Amino acid sequence: MDADTKAVWLDENHITAVLEARGIEDTGLVTETLAKAEELRGLSMEDAAALLAVRDPELRERIFLAAARVKERIYGKRVVLFAPLYFSSLCSNECLYCAFRRRNNAVRRRALSMQEIDAETRILLRQGHKRLLLVAGEAYPGSGIDYVLETIDTVYAARENGASIRRVNVNLAPLSVEDFRRLGERHIGTFQLFQETYHRPTYAEVHLAGPKRDFDWRASSFDRAMLAGIDDVGMGLLYGLYDWRFETLAMLSHIAHLEERFGVGCHTISVPRMEPAAGSDMALRPPHPLGDDDFLLLVAVLRLAVPYTGIILSTRESAPLRQRALELGVSQISAGSRTSPGGYAEAADENDDNTDFDAAQFRRGDCRGLEEVVADLAERGYIPSFCTGCYRKGRTGKDFMDLARPGLIRRKCTPNALSTFEEYLLDYASPATRAVGENAIARCLEDMDDDVRQTSDRLLLKVRDGQRDVYC
Ligand code: SAM
């Protein structure tokens, strides 16, 4: 079998056997596993299974504390912010959980023109965003993949008061090696793709028509992306479709496969849970719902299992849950999002409450605008980051991981987070948010090692002097 088109690494029987062997809560094993995790070298599938088996609230609390410590040691107070930009809801697939599925008449559909994409981008620039995630259904109008490539060019070319988007990530359907190569030439940041479920029978049951029915073509996407030179990939799956413990172990085995074959796993992991979507009965009643407590355990275990991998949480989740997940391991969140094409231009105000549900992919749990999220984070001592430094300095893939392990994230990311946050405060924030933000920056500087502090002071001075887009 060919690993470029088949998920040769996925061994369902082995995953099931590991879950059975490690299915009974074992305090001694958990203690041993947590000690290993705190050395920041990650966890095997067996180790992760031992932690995922924990049901006792006190033992879970020990996992949460370990995850919070690992999170703090690697990432400090930095939280990366981004916004999704949905540019088309046309789709040829029939995914039962999604509002964009082909046969759904309950949703208003559109593919944005380049002018509209420019307008959406400029709205996000006016809010202060610097990192966007492009999202679309799988049926591109007219020229197919060329439409996607043109969209990326349009987003990068958009200007608003001299500001531009500095990093475009994409969440798109699988491509051939040749099309991945063309995508890579557009200087994307991360190529994201969620497997939805690693359980083949469930996958077949919920994907009824269209190219997405091919499980293996999807599960081998990152192999083709990496062969095409895209070394920055983002994994994920849709929690709610099948047993969350099985899915999580399968995703870890997917990461292990990439590490073994290409020397680098994934740059980020997304953890979406199924949300209500117009015209989807399944999304209202997920077959395997994942409750909040288990969801938080899952985030904590991922943080311990792959400590240097970014964990992304979207506005699917409510503000209080996002807050707790940030403590336990999430390192990137979206803010002020719309999940309908043209949704930013249509929104009457930044905080409106799912008024676009009839055109959106799913219901949002956190409808706050970017500034409200920024102020809230800063009040809690976090440093909202709009940094795009690593990608623009070419620190991606294996280079990033090699540098991340000896402490890159703190030495580079913290100064870059502070300089981009300062830019945001000076250029976009109200006086009240600015005051809260400056306070958070001052507190963060107090806690720093001397060399990181010097780099941070130097970058902050440049920004306060009027320079923009400074990073190390
Ligand atoms: N159409 C492409 C695909 O399916 O890979 C890319 C974009 S798709 C709009 C992005 C992701 O949205 C999907 O991979 C799926 O995990 C997620 N999604 C779909 N329906 C959802 C729902 N009801 N709740 C939460 N997430 C959902």
Ligand code: SF4
């Ligand atoms: Fe289309 Fe993606 Fe939605 Fe499936 S999840 S219906 S492929 S947009």
